[in-house]
Amino acid sequence: MKHFFFFLFLLVSSFIYSQNFNIKGKVVDASTKEPLIGVNIIILNSNLGFTSHEEGKFYLEGKIKKDDMIQFSYIGYQIFKTTVEEILDSKSVIELKKKILNLNRTVIVEGLIGKEGYTPASFSKVKRAEIQNDYTVQDVPEYLSYLPSTTFHTDGGNGLGYNYLNIRGFGQRRISISVNGIPQNDPEDHNVYWLDMPDLLESTELIQVQRGAGAGIIGYPSIGGSINIITSPFSDKPKFELSSSIGSYNTRKYSAKFSSGLINDKYSVYAKLSKIMSDGYRDNSWIDFNSYHVSAARYDKRLTSIINFYGGPISDGLAYYGIPKSMINDKKTRKTNYITKKEIENFSQPHYELLNELKLNDNLTLNSALFLVIGDGFFDYDGSWSIYYDDYFRLKANGYDSTKIPQNALIRAKVENKQWGWLPKLTWNHDNGTLVVGAEYRNHRSVHWGAIRYAENIPADVSPNHKYYYYKGANDIINLFVNENLSITESFNVLGEIQLAYHKYRIYEEKYLNNKFNVTGLFFNPRLGLNYKFNKNSNVYVSFARVTREPRLKNYYDAAESSGGAVPQFKQNSNGSYNFDEPLVKPEVMNDIEFGARYSNEKLSLNANLFYMMFDDEIIKSGQLDRFGQPITGNIDNTIHSGIELEGSIKFNKYLNLIMNASYSKNYVSKGNTYIKYKDVDGLKVIKQLSLKDNTIAGFPELIMNAVIRAKYNGLTGQLSAKYVGDFYSDNYGDKLSELSRRYNGLVDYTDNKVDAYFVLNFMGSYDFKINNVLEKVKIFVQVNNILDKLYATHAEGGDFFPAAERNFLMGIKLGF
Numbered sequence: 065m066k067h068f069f070f071f072l073f074l075l076v077s078s079f080i081y082s083q084n085f086n087i088k089g090k091v092v093d094a095s096t097k098e099p100l101i102g103v104n105i106i107i108l109n110s111n112l113g114f115t116s117h118e119e120g121k122f123y124l125e126g127k128i129k130k131d132d133m134i135q136f137s138y139i140g141y142q143i144f145k146t147t148v149e150e151i152l153d154s155k156s157v158i159e160l161k162k163k164i165l166n167l168n169r170t171v172i173v174e175g176l177i178g179k180e181g182y183t184p185a186s187f188s189k190v191k192r193a194e195i196q197n198d199y200t201v202q203d204v205p206e207y208l209s210y211l212p213s214t215t216f217h218t219d220g221g222n223g224l225g226y227n228y229l230n231i232r233g234f235g236q237r238r239i240s241i242s243v244n245g246i247p248q249n250d251p252e253d254h255n256v257y258w259l260d261m262p263d264l265l266e267s268t269e270l271i272q273v274q275r276g277a278g279a280g281i282i283g284y285p286s287i288g289g290s291i292n293i294i295t296s297p298f299s300d301k302p303k304f305e306l307s308s309s310i311g312s313y314n315t316r317k318y319s320a321k322f323s324s325g326l327i328n329d330k331y332s333v334y335a336k337l338s339k340i341m342s343d344g345y346r347d348n349s350w351i352d353f354n355s356y357h358v359s360a361a362r363y364d365k366r367l368t369s370i371i372n373f374y375g376g377p378i379s380d381g382l383a384y385y386g387i388p389k390s391m392i393n394d395k396k397t398r399k400t401n402y403i404t405k406k407e408i409e410n411f412s413q414p415h416y417e418l419l420n421e422l423k424l425n426d427n428l429t430l431n432s433a434l435f436l437v438i439g440d441g442f443f444d445y446d447g448s449w450s451i452y453y454d455d456y457f458r459l460k461a462n463g464y465d466s467t468k469i470p471q472n473a474l475i476r477a478k479v480e481n482k483q484w485g486w487l488p489k490l491t492w493n494h495d496n497g498t499l500v501v502g503a504e505y506r507n508h509r510s511v512h513w514g515a516i517r518y519a520e521n522i523p524a525d526v527s528p529n530h531k532y533y534y535y536k537g538a539n540d541i542i543n544l545f546v547n548e549n550l551s552i553t554e555s556f557n558v559l560g561e562i563q564l565a566y567h568k569y570r571i572y573e574e575k576y577l578n579n580k581f582n583v584t585g586l587f588f589n590p591r592l593g594l595n596y597k598f599n600k601n602s603n604v605y606v607s608f609a610r611v612t613r614e615p616r617l618k619n620y621y622d623a624a625e626s627s628g629g630a631v632p633q634f635k636q637n638s639n640g641s642y643n644f645d646e647p648l649v650k651p652e653v654m655n656d657i658e659f660g661a662r663y664s665n666e667k668l669s670l671n672a673n674l675f676y677m678m679f680d681d682e683i684i685k686s687g688q689l690d691r692f693g694q695p696i697t698g699n700i701d702n703t704i705h706s707g708i709e710l711e712g713s714i715k716f717n718k719y720l721n722l723i724m725n726a727s728y729s730k731n732y733v734s735k736g737n738t739y740i741k742y743k744d745v746d747g748l749k750v751i752k753q754l755s756l757k758d759n760t761i762a763g764f765p766e767l768i769m770n771a772v773i774r775a776k777y778n779g780l781t782g783q784l785s786a787k788y789v790g791d792f793y794s795d796n797y798g799d800k801l802s803e804l805s806r807r808y809n810g811l812v813d814y815t816d817n818k819v820d821a822y823f824v825l826n827f828m829g830s831y832d833f834k835i836n837n838v839l840e841k842v843k844i845f846v847q848v849n850n851i852l853d854k855l856y857a858t859h860a861e862g863g864d865f866f867p868a869a870e871r872n873f874l875m876g877i878k879l880g881f
Contacts, residue, residue, distance in 0.1 A: 087124040087148065089156030091116045091136060096179075100138055100160060101193050104300060108133040108145075118193055136160060139300035139326050140363070177272050177292070182549070184559050184593030184605035186660055186673040186709060187274040188212065198783060198828050199265045200309060200847055200874055201317045201340055203258050204293070205229035205236075207265060210770045211273050212709045212725040215789055217859035219383040221345030221399075222313055222869040223849075224353075226384065227258050228859070231275055232675075232705065233731055233764030233792075234288025235695075238613070238683075240278040241291045244372065244417060245487060246435045247284050251508035251539040252569075252617040260413040260439070262353035262376045263338045266319065269296035275709065276675055277591070277609035277656040280545030280563030281489075281500055285589055285613045287654055295372065297334040298361060299323035303840075309876025311847070313869070315342040317876070319355075334359040345869040347401040349383040366423040375414035382407045382443065386857075386864030389816045393855045398867045404446060406474055406518075411441025413481070431489040439481035444517050447473035456627050457516055457532040458576060464526055470519035477624070480511040485541075497550040497557065504543035511536055512624060534575035535623045542566040559593035559607070569617050579632055581644035583620055585651060587612035602663045609656045615683055619649045619697065650681040650699050669713045677705040684796065685762045685861065686738070695861050700736035700796075703761060705729060723772040731764035733757060738796065742808035752808070756796050763859075765792040767821075779832040790821045794860035814863025822856035824849075824868070841880035848873050 091103045099120025106113045107128060116122040124134075130149040137143045141160040151158070178187045188211045199207060205216035205227040215233075219226040229236045237254040240247065243264070248256050258264075271293050278286030302325040309317045319338030326332055340353040355376040362369045383401045391397040416436040423429055450456040450473055457473070460466045485506035492499045513534040516522065545563040552558060569583040593607035622630040635646040660673035682703045685695040707729025715721040733756040740754050767790035774783045794817045797804055801817045830845035853871040860866065 087128070087151060087156065089122050089124075089151060089158055091120045091122065091138075091158045091160060093141075094159035094161045100141075101191070102300070103136055103138045103160070106135050108135055137300065139298060139332070177270070177294075178274065180664065181597055181600070181603045181662060182557060182595060184557075184595040184607045184660075185274055185279075186212075186276055186658060186671075186675075187272055188711075190271040190273075192269050195265055195268055195271075197781060197830075200828075200845065200876065201263075201311075201315065202265075203227045203262075204265060204271075204291075205258060208271070208273060208291070210723075210725075210772055210785055210787065212711050212770075213275055213707075213727040213729075213768060214273070215765065215768060215858070217866055218868075219346075219866065220349035220351075221383075221867050222315070222342065222872060224315070224340065224342050225259055225344065225349060225351050225380050229256075229291075230763070231273070231289040232707070232727070232729060233761075235763070237616070238287040239289050239291060240282060240284050240286030241293075242282070243293045243415070244295060244419060245292065245431075245433055246415075246417060246485075247504075247506070249284065250481075251483060251506060251541060252510060252537050254616050257411075257413075259351070259353065259378055259380065260375065260411060261415070262340060262378060263317075263319065263336075263355035263357075264293065264295070264374070266321065266338065266355075267295045267297040267334070267336055267357045267359075267374070268293055270294040275673070276607075276658050276677070277611045277654065279547065279591055279609070280543065280561055280565075280589060281502065281547040284504070284541070284543060285563070285565050285587065285611050287611060287613060287652065295357070295359070295374070297321070297323065297336070297357070297359060298332040299325055299334075301325040304881040305841075305878060306881075307876060307878040309845075309874055311874030312872035313343045313345055315874060316340070330363050332361045332363075344381065344383070345872075346383050346399050346867070348381040348403065348405050348407075349401055351378070351380040353378045353380075368421045370417070370419040372417040372419070373414065375412065377410070377412040379408065379410045381405070382409055382445065386860060386866045388814070388863060389857070389860070389865045392857050392865055392867055395855065395870070398855065407443070407445045409441065409443035411439065411443075411479075413437060413439040413441075427493045429491045429493075431487075431491070433487040434485075435487075436484045437481070439479065442476050442478045444474055444476050447475040447516075447519075450475075453628055457530075458627055459523060459526065459530075459532075461576070462530070465523040468521050468523045470516060470522045473519035473522075474517040475514055476517040477514050478512070481508070482510075483508040496552075497548060500545075500547040502545050502547075504541065506539075506541040508539045508541070509536070510538070514624060531575065532627055533624050534573075535571055536573045537617055538568075538570040538572070539617070540568040555597045557595050557597075559591070559595070561591040563589040563591070565589060565612075567614055569614075569620065571617070571621060571623060574623055574626075577626055579621065579623070579626075579642075581621075581632065581634070581642075583614075583644075583647055585612075585614050587614075587651070601665050602661070604661045605659070607656075607658045610654070611656070612651050612653045614651045615649045616697075619683070620647055652683045652699070653680040654678065654682075667715045669711075671709075671711040673709040675705070675707055675709070679703040679705070686796070698738075700733055700738075700756065702735040703732065704734050705731045705761075705764070719777050720773070720775050723774075724770065726767070726769040728767050729764065730766065731761045733759050733761060733796070740804075740808060740811055743810045754804075759796050759800065760793055760798040762793055762796050762861075765790045765819075765821075781828075781830045781832070783828040785826045785828070786823070787826075788821070788823045789858075792819050793817050794819060794862055794865070812862065817860075817862070819857055819860045819865070822854060822858070822868075823852075824854055824856070825851045827851055839879055839881060841878070843878040843880075844876070845878075846873065846875040 091100045103116040132148050135145050202223050206223040209216040213232045215230045236256050241256045275289045278290035282290045303323040305321050307319045317340045321336035324333040336357040338355045342351050344350050357374040360371045382403050385402050418434040420432045487504045489502035513531040515531050543565045547561040549559045565587045572580045589611050591609040595605040597603040621632040632642050633648045634642040655678045657676045663670045681699040683697050709727040711725040713723040736756050737753050769788040771786045827848045832843045850871045857865040858868045
């Protein structure tokens, strides 16, 4: 009988303690409450294992006893163990504490990445899970173009090669762009050359896009907004991935990447190699990009160190001139590229970074970023127009045969850049908020020269080393800021910042003309924001910022075109020399007022933001392109940019969600003039001042709308993306162009300056699965762009319109080991 009771006891115990439990939960960072994706979750002493997915959520199912121990582990965090019963009692929210500094946060000091409901600014985030879901070959501008008030355009038409990003209509020269907190805007030109960082998104952990005046804590002064890209490709366990894709226009991508996982609880290594090739949509707009990214990290008790090395040698066919608008709707002619096959580019720009974060104590943290960027390359371009200038190549001036004038010339322009810098930041988390004090020093030096690569009828004794222009450029940058986000009460916080930004431009060692000058500027940029949080779901904010930003070095003097008549833009003395203390070009000054409101819960998110931006001496486009297809710009007295941005998302269920945003803005000249050239009735050339008051500013669409609907089910993912961009103008004459052209003969050489509104629909589909224990993850995907096969232009400068590609596709496979 006693054996019967013992057997009955075991049976009852087994029934009580070994049941099928379904446990749902969420894993978050204990301090920031940010969800953690990819956390390893295992039932100890069993073969059951899981990972947290989107928004840190997890789902456990199987034969689990209430007293079973569950272990949660994640790279850079303390291992957490608990019982099933305790999870059920804690409402299934697991908070992991940092064991050592989290790799993903190494360069992210407080304030660099905004906090929803707390930071008084308009911003969006794109996290690694989303990037892994829908990134294929597209460059950063195209990938981000579905965020509020964001558009992109590309020279070649298919999103590869030279790409440009606009936020609220402001071009990327006026947006502060950084990788791991390190500025990427060229110190002389202000542009960002995305093609010199190919396949960067493959190694990206997080992207934050902030709209409006950029804060000093985020980077160098910016007008349209700021973009911070965080690369943190490390994994908590060893991984190896191979991928291959092929698509329209002979587009191909091959890549391999490796993660070591956490070695001896102290080290981690990541490496990626990839190659992207395409013939391009437009004629001769081919690309051949090679990409590498190597990162290594070491974790100590209070210090985390990361070394990054990334970049890639690239070559491409140039396509920086547009086509007449009449060709946009013609499938036979819209691919036309007026640049020849001989006009190519080769460039390499490796980035070296040493990132450190030192925990001085529980409340005080020191961040440091040391970096070095070395750029070296050339581009060859057509110089057949040189015959219309008197001695453009300065051959006569150097004693060569003056009877021979080079024809059909091919010019090689050489650029060598070297930039290094240091960005330290000290963060103090005190009882009522966070104080960040930081600095930035950047040292930039460059060499520029041009030579004849080939020409007909060139004097026989012209040396291949003959440089018809040569000069050196420099920019020294010092940036200091103090940023405080102070909690007055639990519901009310104030953000205040003061930034001092100093720069010193130089041109020196100019051959032939020997122009030599320095231009310095010291700008004071204050910022104030107020945020009130009604509850955990809703808040309102208001902010004011004043930003002053210097022109490009080229605005002061286009030394590469000195043989074509370009002169320094400074006041002249009575003897004809230049007064380099009085530049004619001015820094632009903006006062930005923003008001916003947010509401968010687990299923619904709504954001609204109003902005009013007032400029003095704004640097705007003129509607003309320079020799290299770049917009010619200049100051205008006063301008206004105002608008509203709306954003919302809804999760219908765990399978389906919808994201939508829209923005409407007015962008016009409130006071300002331009000078026009035309021919009078007698055919004589006349220069006249023309008022642009109340004219719409070139390049700013009034209406932008985006919608993305995404469905997921059992490894299948489908995403449909829609984008609408309203009309905008290619110059500052707006709807008055026809009238002005009739009045002023020869004003411009085109008749239509409107980029017509366009609507485009894209699709992305994928299937994720695994094959036994051999392949941890297999992903096959297909991407179809411009499903409706619309013929449209995404951008224009004056009479140069840039076509977008017709319907095109990409398909591929990823294998994870």
